[in-house]
Amino acid sequence: MITLGDYLVVSAILFTIGLAGVMLRRNLIVILMSLELMLNAANLSLVAFSRFRVGANGLPDYNAQVFVFFVITVAAAEVAVGLALIVALYRARQTTDVDDITSLKF
Amino acid sequence: MSPFLFWIFAVLTVIFGAAVVLNRNPVASALSLVVSFLGLSALFMSLDAFFVGIIQVLVYAGAVMVLFLFIIMLLDIRAEERRRINLFAAVGGIGVAVILLVQICTVIGHFRVARQTFPPLARSTDDVWNIGRLLFTNYNLPFQIIGVLVLVATIGVVLLSRREPR
Numbered sequence: 001m002i003t004l005g006d007y008l009v010v011s012a013i014l015f016t017i018g019l020a021g022v023m024l025r026r027n028l029i030v031i032l033m034s035l036e037l038m039l040n041a042a043n044l045s046l047v048a049f050s051r052f053r054v055g056a057n058g059l060p061d062y063n064a065q066v067f068v069f070f071v072i073t074v075a076a077a078e079v080a081v082g083l084a085l086i087v088a089l090y091r092a093r094q095t096t097d098v099d100d101i102t103s104l105k106f
Numbered sequence: 107m108s109p110f111l112f113w114i115f116a117v118l119t120v121i122f123g124a125a126v127v128l129n130r131n132p133v134a135s136a137l138s139l140v141v142s143f144l145g146l147s148a149l150f151m152s153l154d155a156f157f158v159g160i161i162q163v164l165v166y167a168g169a170v171m172v173l174f175l176f177i178i179m180l181l182d183i184r185a186e187e188r189r190r191i192n193l194f195a196a197v198g199g200i201g202v203a204v205i206l207l208v209q210i211c212t213v214i215g216h217f218r219v220a221r222q223t224f225p226p227l228a229r230s231t232d233d234v235w236n237i238g239r240l241l242f243t244n245y246n247l248p249f250q251i252i253g254v255l256v257l258v259a260t261i262g263v264v265l266l267s268r269r270e271p272r
Contacts, residue, residue: 012207066240
């Protein structure tokens with residue numbers, strides 16, 4: 001049978017992949033995608049705990065799923081703003097590589 | 107859900123998640139991310155969270171990924187040319203990630219509750235109704251704040267991506 005720990009391990013692996021992507025890749029768009037991967041790993045463990053904590057009425061704990069809803073909304077807003085920043089940066093510097101954006105002075 | 111299906115979707119999600127990081131071409135990364143999100147949505151549905159699973163497909167695999175692909179094509183980003191890899195940074199990054207994974211897995215291994223299977227549900231779940239009721243009662247204020255946040259983000263994106271009038 002599938003236990004709670006199996007879902008948590010899958011979530012941990014996904015989070016680690018996202019973290020490695022943020023630290024290893026130098027393309028800003030791929031870094032943003034890795035951030036999404038980390039947010040989704042957190043969502044997976046939230047939903048797993050929600051299903052695990054069945055209340056007296058026999059229903060999962062929906063508070064965690066409402067939280068997942070909020071996380072998804074904030075992540076969508078974050079992606080929109082992040083990509084707009086990348087477009088603005090590309091217009092100024094013609095690059096999306098983090099190694100080329102090392103000076104604070106514009 | 108049978109354990110067989112769980113492992114199929116878990117492996118699918120992890121493999122395509124790794125492909126996001128490993129692919130050099132950003133378009134291939136974005137398409138791998140779509141498959142990874144679809145696998146994740148199947149995992150959500152295996153946990154009887156149908157609403158969250160559907161939202162995952164609609165918002166992520168639909169809207170967010172279209173945005174990513176649109177920006178990649180707008181900026182016309184080609185595959186990264188092979189630069190000299192900074193060995194110290196690469197080893198450090200992988201090392202930190204592996205240490206984190208080992209730490210989390212150790213914590214899960216010592217967490218006794220994690221060895222239990224999921225308790226059965228009493229009756230068929232009506233999760234859209236339940237989440238909606240919570241959103242508009244207990245979480246009404248956060249819900250309104252999220253609405254304002256999305257509005258501010260929309261206006262901010264329009265302002266950011268507007269060209270400066272000369």
